[in-house]
Amino acid sequence: MECAKTIHPYLFTIDAGPNLKLLFTHKTEEIIKQFFPEITVINPLDSPDLWSNKK
Numbered sequence: 001m002e003c004a005k006t007i008h009p010y011l012f013t014i015d016a017g018p019n020l021k022l023l024f025t026h027k028t029e030e031i032i033k034q035f036f037p038e039i040t041v042i043n044p045l046d047s048p049d050l051w052s053n054k055k
Contacts, residue, residue, distance in 0.1 A: 029041055 032039060
């Protein structure tokens with residue numbers, strides 16, 4: 001019997017502050033956008049340019 005795969009998005013409150021940073025991968029990026037369309041995704045955790053923001 002194959003196990004059912006369930007995706008559990010990480011939820012948080014909007015009042016968490018303007019500098020809130022989330023760690024997620026490309027796979028979960030669409031889930032974040034679905035639940036929180038106002039969030040701008042900069043670099044997913046598995047992005048090849050993960051360190052580009054530190055230059």
